[in-house]
Amino acid sequence: MSGKGSPGKKASPGKKKKASPEKKDGKKSKGSSKKGSPTGSKEEEKARLQQLTAELLLAQGKLATLEAEQQAKTAELKAVQTKQETESVTYSDVLKSQQREQDTLHETVRALEHRLAVAQKQIATLKSELSIVHDAAAAEEDDCDAAFKRALSSARRKDNQIAEQEAELARLREELQQAQGDLRHAFEQIETWKYRASGGRWLLQYGTVPAAGGVSLCISALDLLSQRWQPPFQEPCNGELTGHRVVACKNRLVTFGGCCGGELLGELRVFSPETMAWVQLPPSTAPAAAAPCPRMGHAMAYCDAINTLFIFGGQGEDGLLNDLWQLRMDTFEWTQLECLPSKEGLPLPCCNAALGVSSDGGQLWLFGGCKESGECQSAVWGYELYTHTWSLSPIAADSAYVEPREGHSIVCVRRWLLIAGGSCQHSSGERKLLGDTLVFDTLVGAFDRLDLNCWAGGDIKNGSSKAVVSRSRTNSAAVAGATAGQLQSLNPSNCVFQGSALLLLKPNTAGMLGELQTVHLQLPDELVKRKVAKRASLVVVERLELLDGADITPTSIQLAWLAPTKNAHRLTAYKLMVTAEDGAVREVYEGQERTFELQRLTPDREYIFSVKAIYDDASFVWSDPKAFKTLVN
Numbered sequence: 001m002s003g004k005g006s007p008g009k010k011a012s013p014g015k016k017k018k019a020s021p022e023k024k025d026g027k028k029s030k031g032s033s034k035k036g037s038p039t040g041s042k043e044e045e046k047a048r049l050q051q052l053t054a055e056l057l058l059a060q061g062k063l064a065t066l067e068a069e070q071q072a073k074t075a076e077l078k079a080v081q082t083k084q085e086t087e088s089v090t091y092s093d094v095l096k097s098q099q100r101e102q103d104t105l106h107e108t109v110r111a112l113e114h115r116l117a118v119a120q121k122q123i124a125t126l127k128s129e130l131s132i133v134h135d136a137a138a139a140e141e142d143d144c145d146a147a148f149k150r151a152l153s154s155a156r157r158k159d160n161q162i163a164e165q166e167a168e169l170a171r172l173r174e175e176l177q178q179a180q181g182d183l184r185h186a187f188e189q190i191e192t193w194k195y196r197a198s199g200g201r202w203l204l205q206y207g208t209v210p211a212a213g214g215v216s217l218c219i220s221a222l223d224l225l226s227q228r229w230q231p232p233f234q235e236p237c238n239g240e241l242t243g244h245r246v247v248a249c250k251n252r253l254v255t256f257g258g259c260c261g262g263e264l265l266g267e268l269r270v271f272s273p274e275t276m277a278w279v280q281l282p283p284s285t286a287p288a289a290a291a292p293c294p295r296m297g298h299a300m301a302y303c304d305a306i307n308t309l310f311i312f313g314g315q316g317e318d319g320l321l322n323d324l325w326q327l328r329m330d331t332f333e334w335t336q337l338e339c340l341p342s343k344e345g346l347p348l349p350c351c352n353a354a355l356g357v358s359s360d361g362g363q364l365w366l367f368g369g370c371k372e373s374g375e376c377q378s379a380v381w382g383y384e385l386y387t388h389t390w391s392l393s394p395i396a397a398d399s400a401y402v403e404p405r406e407g408h409s410i411v412c413v414r415r416w417l418l419i420a421g422g423s424c425q426h427s428s429g430e431r432k433l434l435g436d437t438l439v440f441d442t443l444v445g446a447f448d449r450l451d452l453n454c455w456a457g458g459d460i461k462n463g464s465s466k467a468v469v470s471r472s473r474t475n476s477a478a479v480a481g482a483t484a485g486q487l488q489s490l491n492p493s494n495c496v497f498q499g500s501a502l503l504l505l506k507p508n509t510a511g512m513l514g515e516l517q518t519v520h521l522q523l524p525d526e527l528v529k530r531k532v533a534k535r536a537s538l539v540v541v542e543r544l545e546l547l548d549g550a551d552i553t554p555t556s557i558q559l560a561w562l563a564p565t566k567n568a569h570r571l572t573a574y575k576l577m578v579t580a581e582d583g584a585v586r587e588v589y590e591g592q593e594r595t596f597e598l599q600r601l602t603p604d605r606e607y608i609f610s611v612k613a614i615y616d617d618a619s620f621v622w623s624d625p626k627a628f629k630t631l632v633n
Contacts, residue, residue: 203496203503204246204253204273217241219253221273233276238263243296243351247309248496249329252279254309259296264317266294268327281332291334292325293317297351299366301410302329306361313350313369320349320372324364324383337388344392347381348372352406356417362386365417365442368405376404376424380417380440399446405434411497415443415553420502437502443553544613544623554603554633560595561611561623570615579608579625603633 203222217237221230237260244258244265253271257264270279298314298321309327313320324337339346353369364383370376380393408422417440425431439448496503501518543564551558563571576589576596589596601607610625 204248204271219271219276221276230273230276233271237261243315245298245300245311247300247302249302249309250304250307254302254329256292256300256309256311257295257298257314264294264296264315266292268332290336292323292336293321295321297370299353299355299369301355301357301364303357303359303361305359308361310355310357310364312355312364312366313347313353315351320351322347322349337385339383340387340389342389342391344390346390347379348377350377354408354410354419354422356410356412358412359414363412365410365412367410367417367419367440368408368422370406374425376406378402378404380442380445382442393442394445396444396446400438400449402438402447402449403434403436408434409497409502416441418497418502420497544611544621546609546611546623546626548626550628551597552628552631554631555601556597556599557601557607557609557628557630558595558597559609559611559628563594563613564621567615570617571613572616573614575612575614577610577612579610581606601630603630605630 205218205220205222217235219233221232222228223230239261241258241260244255246253246255248254249270251273253273254268255271256268257266259265268281270281271277272279292311293316295314295316299312300309302309307329309329311325311327313322315321322339324339326335326337327333328335347366348371350369350371354367356365356367357363358365362385364385366381366383368376368378380395381390382393383390403424405422405424409420411418417438419438419440420436422434423431424434437450439450440446441448503518545562547560547562549560559576561574563574571592573590573592574594575587576598577585578588578598579585588598598607606627606629608625608627611623612620613623614620
């Protein structure tokens with residue numbers, strides 16, 4: 001029994017008996033023969049363990065790959081399922097739509113079958129009627145020649161009626177054209193009466209006439225409404241008045257300067273034809289230096305748009321002048337304008353030149369005049385009021401020859417200067433009175449002579465100009481009530497422009513003023529409008545079209561268009577749109593005219609236009625866009 005036995009009886013476990021070396025070596029050799037070396041066994045186990053670890057890692061990698069593939073397959077399966085569900089819904093909708101279309105086709109087929117049955121019944125009925133007609137025709141075969149003759153005679157009668165109707169239609173067309181011409185003439189008369197009613201009623205003659213014991217200042221007024229001279233206004237005068245200038249300012253006559261009794265005048269006077277009396281002007285508070293000096297033979301022009309009077313040059317006490325003044329007609333204040341020279345310099349001092357002003361008051365044009373040497377000139381000068389600069393207008397090589405002159409009349413109508421009359425002095429010293437009428441294109445710098453003898457006697461002779469000249473006269477009844485001593489015959493320089501119409505008082509055979517002649521000048525842009533209107537009345541236009549022949553300058557483009565002939569009477573307005581190179585689109589015109597001039601454009605730039613025609617029912621049509629390019633300045 002084990003326990004706390006006596007330690008002497010059992011050996012301690014920690015104490016073993018050492019074997020003899022022989023025994024120990026014998027045991028080792030015996031064990032090594034049975035089991036082998038322990039070091040080699042551990043290395044094998046370690047190698048096997050590493051191999052198993054590598055296989056485990058390989059298996060784990062394959063497992064992760066399989067799991068990723070499984071997830072991808074699962075996602076793909078879900079996408080296929082979603083796509084299948086979507087396609088299933090789509091196929092279901094398509095199937096339903098096809099089913100509806102098939103039902104509709106079935107209904108259409110049934111309707112067509114019904115119509116076919118009805119048509120077959122109608123064909124059967126028509127065959128029956130045709131059989132009846134054939135039977136009737138067979139019965140009336142003997143009367144066929146007589147029926148043919150009757151039909152031929154009826155056709156001939158109808159042909160004669162058509163010919164008569166065509167002749168009647170041609171006569172009616174001629175009457176219509178004549179009526180349209182009369183209507184246009186009536187419209188022109190209406191416009192003339194409108195102008196006269198709005199203030200262009202009076203034609204005034206201002207000067208001195210012989211009187212008992214000397215001369216008197218006389219103002220004769222021709223009433224264009226009644227075509228009768230009013231009793232003239234006369235006042236004493238120190239001598240014959242020469243070299244004065246008069247202009248019409250808002251139905252009033254304004255005169256400045258002149259020479260009377262050997263004394264130069266510098267007084268501004270305003271005369272009212274309504275009251276046949278001088279208008280009292282407010283006293284001037286400006287110093288004497290702030291007004292033009294006394295002079296004669298100066299050029300004077302008035303612009304209604306800015307209510308301003310302009311005066312250039314003339315003969316002063318110290319010689320010829322080339323100064324420029326303006327007078328505000330609302331305040332009667334004088335201002336001397338600054339004159340900056342261009343590369344050509346300034347206009348030479350001269351007298352008896354003519355001054356024109358543009359409709360907006362931004363440009364002055366000076367033509368002709370007599371220099372200090374007594375020689376006349378034909379230079380054209382332009383003055384910009386915004387830059388205060390004079391510039392000499394170059395004359396084109398193909399321009400018509402123009403004689404230098406003085407004492408002529410001038411007016412500015414848009415881009416053209418109309419010039420009439422005047423006189424020039426030959427090298428022999430003989431003075432020649434000129435009777436021609438000129439047109440100067442300020443854009444191209446070219447003169448055009450309209451006629452050679454506008455009022456010196458005989459009929460007006462048209463020249464080779466593109467402008468059109470026509471004339472109307474007022475007979476001698478226009479001067480009824482005026483005595484012979486009150487009227488003087490006019491020289492060619494005494495004529496006046498009314499817009500683009502030239503008014504001339506012509507002497508009769510007795511040398512008295514017995515005829516008022518009006519020369520109507522139609523400028524090129526007006527001719528374009530007439531041609532467009534004539535072409536529109538003769539040509540059948542299928543669609544709204546912008547014409548190719550535009551009048552193009554460096555700063556303006558004048559367009560014309562043709563409206564469709566069909567329903568032309570229902571057109572109420574046109575709208576013109578323009579697109580610039582920057583893509584900005586804007587409306588530049590709205591109205592009933594078929595022409596429009598767009599101004600203030602940039603030179604050498606392309607613009608695209610399109611026009612819109614609006615009808616009375618608010619419907620509209622557009623023209624095809626067309627591009628036009630301004631000229632190089």
